Amino acid sequence: MSMTGTERRLLKKARRLKTEIEMLTASRDLRIERETEKTAARRAEQLRQEGLRAAEESFESLGADEIRRAITEKRLREENERYAALRKEILLCGYLLSDEENEALASAHESHLERIREKTTAELSSLSNPSAGKKLELPAVAEEGAAPDTTKLRERCDRKIENAKERLRNVERRLESSGASNRQAELEEGIILRIQDLKMYFGGVKAVDGLSFDVHEGEIFGLIGPNGAGKTTVFNCITQFYKPTGGTLLFRGRENEVVDLTKEKVHDVILHGIVRTFQNVEVVPELTVLENLLIAGHRQYSSGIAASALHLPKLRREEDVIRYKAEKVLSFMGLSAYAGAYAFGLPYGILKKIEIARTLMCSPRLIILDEPAAGLNDTETADLARLIRRIREEYSCTILLVEHDMGLVMDVCDNICAISFGKLLAFGTPEKIQTNRDVQQAYLGVDEEGESDGTA
Amino acid sequence: MDIKQEYLSAAYPGGAKKNIGSNIRAVFANPLAQIALVGVVLALVQFLALGGMISSAFAYALGNTLIYAIVAIGFCLLLGYSGLASLGTAGFIGLGSYVAFYLIEGMGAPYYVALLVTLAVSITIGVIVGFISLRIEGIYLAIMTLALAEIIRSLLMVLKATIKININNIVLFGVNVNEKAVYLLITATFVILMVLTSNLIRSPVGRAMLAMKDSTSASQAMGISLMKYRLLAFVISTVYAAMGGLLYMMYVRNMTTATSTLLTLSTSLNILGAVIIGGAKSLWGTTLGTFIIYGLQSMFLSKIRFFVDHPAFITMITGLLIILVVMFFPGGFAQMLAAFRGWLRRKRIERRIRAYVDDRN
Numbered sequence: 001m002s003m004t005g006t007e008r009r010l011l012k013k014a015r016r017l018k019t020e021i022e023m024l025t026a027s028r029d030l031r032i033e034r035e036t037e038k039t040a041a042r043r044a045e046q047l048r049q050e051g052l053r054a055a056e057e058s059f060e061s062l063g064a065d066e067i068r069r070a071i072t073e074k075r076l077r078e079e080n081e082r083y084a085a086l087r088k089e090i091l092l093c094g095y096l097l098s099d100e101e102n103e104a105l106a107s108a109h110e111s112h113l114e115r116i117r118e119k120t121t122a123e124l125s126s127l128s129n130p131s132a133g134k135k136l137e138l139p140a141v142a143e144e145g146a147a148p149d150t151t152k153l154r155e156r157c158d159r160k161i162e163n164a165k166e167r168l169r170n171v172e173r174r175l176e177s178s179g180a181s182n183r184q185a186e187l188e189e190g191i192i193l194r195i196q197d198l199k200m201y202f203g204g205v206k207a208v209d210g211l212s213f214d215v216h217e218g219e220i221f222g223l224i225g226p227n228g229a230g231k232t233t234v235f236n237c238i239t240q241f242y243k244p245t246g247g248t249l250l251f252r253g254r255e256n257e258v259v260d261l262t263k264e265k266v267h268d269v270i271l272h273g274i275v276r277t278f279q280n281v282e283v284v285p286e287l288t289v290l291e292n293l294l295i296a297g298h299r300q301y302s303s304g305i306a307a308s309a310l311h312l313p314k315l316r317r318e319e320d321v322i323r324y325k326a327e328k329v330l331s332f333m334g335l336s337a338y339a340g341a342y343a344f345g346l347p348y349g350i351l352k353k354i355e356i357a358r359t360l361m362c363s364p365r366l367i368i369l370d371e372p373a374a375g376l377n378d379t380e381t382a383d384l385a386r387l388i389r390r391i392r393e394e395y396s397c398t399i400l401l402v403e404h405d406m407g408l409v410m411d412v413c414d415n416i417c418a419i420s421f422g423k424l425l426a427f428g429t430p431e432k433i434q435t436n437r438d439v440q441q442a443y444l445g446v447d448e449e450g451e452s453d454g455t456a
Numbered sequence: 457m458d459i460k461q462e463y464l465s466a467a468y469p470g471g472a473k474k475n476i477g478s479n480i481r482a483v484f485a486n487p488l489a490q491i492a493l494v495g496v497v498l499a500l501v502q503f504l505a506l507g508g509m510i511s512s513a514f515a516y517a518l519g520n521t522l523i524y525a526i527v528a529i530g531f532c533l534l535l536g537y538s539g540l541a542s543l544g545t546a547g548f549i550g551l552g553s554y555v556a557f558y559l560i561e562g563m564g565a566p567y568y569v570a571l572l573v574t575l576a577v578s579i580t581i582g583v584i585v586g587f588i589s590l591r592i593e594g595i596y597l598a599i600m601t602l603a604l605a606e607i608i609r610s611l612l613m614v615l616k617a618t619i620k621i622n623i624n625n626i627v628l629f630g631v632n633v634n635e636k637a638v639y640l641l642i643t644a645t646f647v648i649l650m651v652l653t654s655n656l657i658r659s660p661v662g663r664a665m666l667a668m669k670d671s672t673s674a675s676q677a678m679g680i681s682l683m684k685y686r687l688l689a690f691v692i693s694t695v696y697a698a699m700g701g702l703l704y705m706m707y708v709r710n711m712t713t714a715t716s717t718l719l720t721l722s723t724s725l726n727i728l729g730a731v732i733i734g735g736a737k738s739l740w741g742t743t744l745g746t747f748i749i750y751g752l753q754s755m756f757l758s759k760i761r762f763f764v765d766h767p768a769f770i771t772m773i774t775g776l777l778i779i780l781v782v783m784f785f786p787g788g789f790a791q792m793l794a795a796f797r798g799w800l801r802r803k804r805i806e807r808r809i810r811a812y813v814d815d816r817n
Contacts, residue, residue: 048468055467059460067463074466086812093801101809108813124459239677270679282674284667286737294660295667299679301660305688308659309652315659358678 010175014255015271017168019300021161022363023321028157030324032150064127072120079116083109175255186258187250192217192366192398193238198247200233200422207233209422210247215366215415217252220392220399222413224406224433226442230422231402232279235368238400239276240266254365270299273365273397277355277372285344289335289354292343293326294319296361326361332394333357333387348375356387360395367391369401373408381405385412410434418442487654490740495647498522502639517754519639519707522646523700525746528730529653529739530696535728536736537662538689539669540589541598546723547605548694550612551577552701553711553718557619560706566627567641570702578698582691589686605724613713620710638707645703649696654739656692665689726750729774733781735790744789749774 055062086105090097097105187194193215200208208230215221223231236242238249240261249261253272261269275296284292300322303315330336333353338346343354352372359367372388373381385408392399403409409416410430418425418439426436433439483489498518505515527545534540555574559565565573585604589597626633628641656662667675668685676682704718705711713719726749734745747755753770757763763770785791 044470048470051468052464055464056460059463062463067459070466071459071462074462074469083812086808090805090809093798093805095802095805097809104813105809108815112815127459241673241676265681266676267679267681270677276677278674278677282671282677284663284670284674286666286670287663291663295663295675295680296678298660298664305656305661308661309656311655311659319660362679 004178007175007178010171010178011253011255011257014168014171014175015253016302017164017171018254020302021164021168023300023318024157024161024164026325027317027321028154028161030321031153031157035150035153060129062129064124064129067127067129068120068124071124072117075116075120076113079109079112083112172255175257187252190217191215192252193400194248194250195234195238196248196250198234198237198249199245200230200237200242201245206422208237208244211419211422211424212247213417213424213427215398215400218392218396218398219414220388220401220412222409222416222430223400223402223419224404224409224416224439225419225425228421229419229442231419232370233422234419235276235370235400235402238368239269239274240264251366270362273363274368275359275362275364275366276368277352277359277370279370279374281348281351281355283343283351283354285342288340288342289346290323290326290330290339292354293329293358293361294322296358297322297325300362322361329357329360332360349380352376356391360391364395364397366398366400369399369403371402371404373403373405381408384408388412487658488651491647491650491654495643495650498643498646499640502636502643506636514755515639516635517751517758519642520704520754521747521751522642523704523707524727524730524750525743526642526646526649526703527697527700528727528734528742528746529649530693531727531731532734532736532739532742533653533657533665534689534693535731536738536742537657537665537669538686540686540689541594542585542601542690542693543598543721543724543728544585544601544605544608545693545697545727546719546721547601547608548578548581548697549701549704549723550605550608550713550719551581551694552698552703553705554612554615554619554701555698556702556705557616557621560625561619561621564625564627566630567706568629571699574698574702575695578694579691581698582694583687585694586683586687586690589690590683602721602724605719605721609713609719612719617714618710618712619705621705623709626706635707638703642703642707645699649699650739653692657739661685661688729778733778733788735788738788738790741788741790741793748777 191214195214196212198208198211199206211230211234223234225231233242237244238261244262251259251261251272251274253259259272261274264272284295287295301315301318303312303318306312307315327336327339330339333356335350335353335357338350338354343351346354352375356367356369356372369388373384376384388399388401389412391397401409401413410433413430415428416430416433417427418433418436420438420442425438425442426433428436484493501510501515501518504510505512527549531542531545534542552574555577556570559570559573560567585601588600592600623634624632626638628637633641657665664675664680664685665688667678667680668682672682711718717723727746730745730749731742732745733748734743735741752774757770757773781788781792785795787794
């Protein structure tokens, strides 16, 4: 099992290359998107100019009605915009309007609109244009030229990506020749996490005592148990917040290699794609929502402290790409509206979502959710169940969750492991767990035969 | 407006509207531009003093305060961003000044050699303290750093009780320099360190430090190594403090360890006070805080007869100021400024609402 130094170095290199490829891909998408936007803006401006010229020439033959309509509309629109801007400003600076002020504002707006209508009619009553003249034809938007020619840009980026992929293949080949077969021997195909005889003692308290279970790749796995059963302790052992007293924790890494998690540092666990949320949400309140996501991308920066101190172009490029990724994740989670808001004072449900969004920033392989439904109402919990499934589809990862809400667990989980006092109680599909007598007893107390139909 | 023109703009809205005012505002919103501007003003003070338009005592006091500002911005990164408390600042300043003495006076080394040695020494000390900070936290860490500073002070006293640098020995890029040139050197150092620090806090490093301060567990789960960033924070603050000490020695040029207040706890506390009343997360706030604590006394109050006769009142005033600020604005001047801005904004909104409602004719 023990890996040689060369192997470890190769694995690290492969992981770095994978991150690099991912960054390059995101960078390519970002650049193409920007290019497209720029071209579209240019094209729109061009059309506008063309239209202006055409309209200027044919102005005399335009109908007076048309002119009146357009100008009135424009003036009303401007007034509406002014009003909306004022309203927005009021909202932004947290100014509380009294009822009178509110009414006065609304009625002032109405009277402004009315006055504009009157004034415009009076002003435009003496137009020399034919009253039933023609309407202005807007030049059609030409389809070709609207989309920019990004093939060159794409090719250039793809070459870089291909280059990195070639290097990755090289590393992988060398890995294979260094004895990959015996590296995979310990975990059967399809198992992503194996917990074997896990023990975590705090002094005399045996929080986890000889627990074993396997998590399969791509499944949603639930860990349940009464309060104090040791569920969160198991999570803390997997993510190395606690160093287990005994037992093995094996994980299938990105290179299909078997990682002994107990040998990893707590801040390196994320490199294997293991990310977690916390029971009591741990979001950085002093940062904006977007910046909170950037923190999760921390290990994807390859520029160091000097680059940060000098704001070198390399750092700025990486920052751009990771920001783009974060925006993508935010829109996937439906949080885009909050991107610029400080996390301080946001509603609890949003904070929970931010935590989940954070786990999606680093191409996760195993997402560990610690009571994601705690403090959510029924609709929010139903949304959460959908979200968990969507995350599994979109990111093709495995999800491990601790939860008290039995509805959610039975709904989304493929397999469930029930524990009590740090020991395994039952393992199996939701149906099996629901009918298991030990589980019923652990949750509902002892005896009272046959009365309960399952879960809390 | 001409009806034809208005119709055209109605049918084809859009088009770029260039606003010079907003462009200028954007330039001044850039932190680097702000720092550069302040740097130019600070340098200008020395030239005005040379021309006799400002008293040279004022310029001297300003330079002295800037040295403390350099120390304070390093401390700002430690306390405000990384959430680590230290009371050892004075000891780290002392290190810098003794390195300056031994190298410049003792060996006749030019400035950049002294600077490099200061960097090396302070980085070493910073790393050591950083490692210790991994084991102990909060108030215990503060006491530990205080003890360390006392050890350094006693050590320096044993080494040499009085240190003095001859102005002719200060060589900068092969030229002998006077006090005025050292002032410019202080300004340049301040500007450079301000730029570096401001860059750092707006980069992944600054975010990582904030994350570490607010939640050690979340930051570790996100892949942030506590060790790396705690060490970094301590190294930065020690390096800045030692550079302050180096510049102090070149500027003031003599110090008696036993009587000098520079190496005692009071300096550490003053720096801490400056950072807190300035706003621990704001570099400009911290700079302002230093000017209140050190500059107010040396640049303004020392001109007033009453305070010259009764210097104890100066300390009382600063003390009172700290109490008031911390009571009403725990976020320091930075928070005060934000509150003031918010107030202005609300006033402006009220005016705009009234204008909108009254605009009926």
